[in-house]
Amino acid sequence: MSSEPGATALAPEAEAPWKTLSPRAPLAALFPVLGLVLRPMLGALLPTFFMRDGGFPAFIWAIILLFAGSSVAALLYEVATTRYRVVGAQLEIRSGVFTKTSRFIEAARVQNTEVVQPFVSKLLGLVELKVETASGQKAEGHLRGLTPGDAQALIDALHMARGNKAQALAPVGTPGEADGEVLANTRLVDLLRYGATATGLGVLAVVMGALNELMELFHDWALPWMQAHWKGLARPGMGWVSAVLVVLAGLLVLWLVNVVLAVLRFHGFRLVDTGTHFRALGGLFTSRQITVRHERIQQVVLDEPLLRRWFGFGSVEVETAGVRAGREAAERAELVVPVVPTSRMEALVDRLIPGLPAALGTLSLRPAHPKSLLRARIRAVGVSVLVATPATFLLWPWGVLAWALLPLQLVGAWFDWRFQGWLITDTLVVVRQGFWRRRTTVLQRARIQAVNAVQGPLERGYGIGHVRVAVAGSDVVLPSVSWDEAGRLIDALPAPRRTRQPPPGVRNPPGPSEGGAPSAADAEPAAASEPSLGLYSRLPE
Numbered sequence: 001m002s003s004e005p006g007a008t009a010l011a012p013e014a015e016a017p018w019k020t021l022s023p024r025a026p027l028a029a030l031f032p033v034l035g036l037v038l039r040p041m042l043g044a045l046l047p048t049f050f051m052r053d054g055g056f057p058a059f060i061w062a063i064i065l066l067f068a069g070s071s072v073a074a075l076l077y078e079v080a081t082t083r084y085r086v087v088g089a090q091l092e093i094r095s096g097v098f099t100k101t102s103r104f105i106e107a108a109r110v111q112n113t114e115v116v117q118p119f120v121s122k123l124l125g126l127v128e129l130k131v132e133t134a135s136g137q138k139a140e141g142h143l144r145g146l147t148p149g150d151a152q153a154l155i156d157a158l159h160m161a162r163g164n165k166a167q168a169l170a171p172v173g174t175p176g177e178a179d180g181e182v183l184a185n186t187r188l189v190d191l192l193r194y195g196a197t198a199t200g201l202g203v204l205a206v207v208m209g210a211l212n213e214l215m216e217l218f219h220d221w222a223l224p225w226m227q228a229h230w231k232g233l234a235r236p237g238m239g240w241v242s243a244v245l246v247v248l249a250g251l252l253v254l255w256l257v258n259v260v261l262a263v264l265r266f267h268g269f270r271l272v273d274t275g276t277h278f279r280a281l282g283g284l285f286t287s288r289q290i291t292v293r294h295e296r297i298q299q300v301v302l303d304e305p306l307l308r309r310w311f312g313f314g315s316v317e318v319e320t321a322g323v324r325a326g327r328e329a330a331e332r333a334e335l336v337v338p339v340v341p342t343s344r345m346e347a348l349v350d351r352l353i354p355g356l357p358a359a360l361g362t363l364s365l366r367p368a369h370p371k372s373l374l375r376a377r378i379r380a381v382g383v384s385v386l387v388a389t390p391a392t393f394l395l396w397p398w399g400v401l402a403w404a405l406l407p408l409q410l411v412g413a414w415f416d417w418r419f420q421g422w423l424i425t426d427t428l429v430v431v432r433q434g435f436w437r438r439r440t441t442v443l444q445r446a447r448i449q450a451v452n453a454v455q456g457p458l459e460r461g462y463g464i465g466h467v468r469v470a471v472a473g474s475d476v477v478l479p480s481v482s483w484d485e486a487g488r489l490i491d492a493l494p495a496p497r498r499t500r501q502p503p504p505g506v507r508n509p510p511g512p513s514e515g516g517a518p519s520a521a522d523a524e525p526a527a528a529s530e531p532s533l534g535l536y537s538r539l540p541e
Contacts, residue, residue, distance in 0.1 A: 018083040018094075025145020026076040028121045032144070033075045037068055074098075079144055086157040091131065093141055105141050107161035109133045111296050111320040112334050115151055115289035122287065127151050131158070132334070134321035134472045155291065180274035183351060186266055186282070190339040194315075195262030196255050197307045266338045273351065278318070280335045290335050296320045298447035298471050300352045302345055302440040309438070312342050318352060321447070321472035353442050355427040365421025365432060371462040372480035373417045378458065380409035412436065420479040424492070429469060431476050447471050451493045453486040469493060 022028075041064070082095040091105040114130040121127060129151045131141035146154070186194075269282030278297075280290045297318055304314035318335040340348055350356055356363070384406040391402035415435035423430040429443040448469055455465035465486040467478045481489070 016085045016087045018085050019150065020083055021079065021143065021145040022124075022126055022147055022150075024124045024126060025082075026080045028118075028124050028126045029076060029079045029144045031120055032118075033072055033079070036075070037071045041068060082143065084141075084143060084154070086154070086161060089161040091141060091154075091158060093143070103141060105131055105133060107158045110158055110162075110293075112290060112292040113155055113158070114139070114291070114334075115155075115287075117283075117287040117289075119285040121145075122285075129154060132320075180272040180279065182270055183273055183278075183348060184269075184271040184337050184340060184344075186269040186339050188263070188267075190313075191262045191266055192259055193311055193313070194266070194308075194338045195259035197305065197311065198258040198262065262338065269338060271335075271337055278335065278352070280337070292318060292320055292335055297352055297444070299441055299443040299474070299476070300349050301442075302349065303437070304342075304439070305437045306435070309342070313339050314342060314345060316340050316345065316348055316352070319474060349442060353428065353444060355425065356430075356442070357425055363423055363430060365423050365430065368417055368420040368479035369464045369481050371464050372459075373414065375458045375462065375464075375480070376413040376417050377410055380413040381406065384409045422478045424489075429476065429478075429493070431478055433477075433479070441476050443469065443471065443476055445493065448493055451490045453483075453490050455483060455486075459483075467493075 078095050082093065084091065084093045086092075086107075089107045091103075091107065091110075093103045093105075095101055111132050111134055114132065116128040116130065117126075118128070125147065126145050127148055129141075129143045129146055130139035131143075133140045143151075143154075264284045264286075266282050267284035269280065272279045272281070276294060278292045278294065280288075280292075282288060297320055299319050301317040301319070302314055303317060308314050316337040318337075320334050337348070346356070384403070388399075388402035388405055391399040393399065395402075412435075416433075419432065419435045419438065421430075421432045424445075427445055429445055429448075430440065431443070432438065432440045448471060450470040452468045452470070453465055454468055459465050459480065463483050464480045465483045466480050467486050467489045469476045469478065478489070
């Protein structure tokens, strides 16, 4: 008799129909698949342009083209035969031609979903759906070529599989009509300011490479034209004016590239709170729609470079356990609010991660250890010497100017040390780093995966160290503290519990009678008796 309910419950799951992608899905996936196949081949084919006698023989080219064509055809056929369905509380995706794969994704493990609509898919009326978990550096479930209706139905099915049957999410593909409270929106003038103040090293490298390629054009065409029309530049000693004009032109190109990239990525951006999810919508040619559950947010980062602070705004990055590949922190974030006025940052952070005891601007953060300033100065001197010494010999006499880097590095080290701070409350960890590019991380203690105390060679000599707090996909480093305090912190995080063995070289923390950190048995009554003073108030100085 006990097996009858089980059989009845499994019947609907066994009969769940498979769903296929749109018939236009292979056409929408053509350009991404071509890029996936031809990109690794490009590195191998480039040397052929420098080979004599036309490079590879014709039969080698035939083999390469046959391999590329068959790979593209196989990947497109795989897209065309992909099937999916929601069975119980799982999303099942089947795909493959020669090697068939079946992926099962628990609805409860889904960190966030992202709806992407590239330009070609927009012309075809299709979207891509990415389902992200904490299992790797890319989306665990990636379905290309869905209609907006099918994507919406799948998102709602995953939402209902988690037990939230009473609420459906706003429709996908309609960024201007998302239901919920609008927490942030971005105007075109905001994106112009955001792009103009960007300091991405990747963009700078691209621009410098482009300028390097244009130098021959400048010398062959632009410089003679300038000398012919502006007689003053042709006079002896006026070559520095041309150099200044080239630098200004490069800065203008860098500004234009940053502005264009900002507009392409965040045009029409809106952050909407649907009640159970945060939904970010935006993009010009490629529309993106990211949905993050409230309870999946593990940390929020406030990015405030000095130039943007002067203009009164910054950016907010939201991270979940969905691990993403990317060198820059903003590339790893699942959700980025590009422009947030400084006066509204605290309110937005409180909506994303509640629990701050006060506004971020009034928090009494604990400073970095005083001895860490000496360590930072030694590092600054070392970097300056390594740069200035070869510059002096290679670029004499102008290379002597490189020694001006030394006082600048020392001043920068002091500012960096002066504005570091950290705080631990009952539910959050707050870490502030940097002055020129200030980044404030607000991390939920419940999401902490591991805590490590690290002590480098210089730190060992000064009796200090730093604590690294790891969460799924990233980590946060607290400013330097004494090595004894580092041992107490790894026992206090992620939550008060029984004291473990301290790291080597750290003495056992004193008991409550000696003025030290309380044990787990003592911490529970203390937490119940005192109001939300935070764990920081119970840690010894």
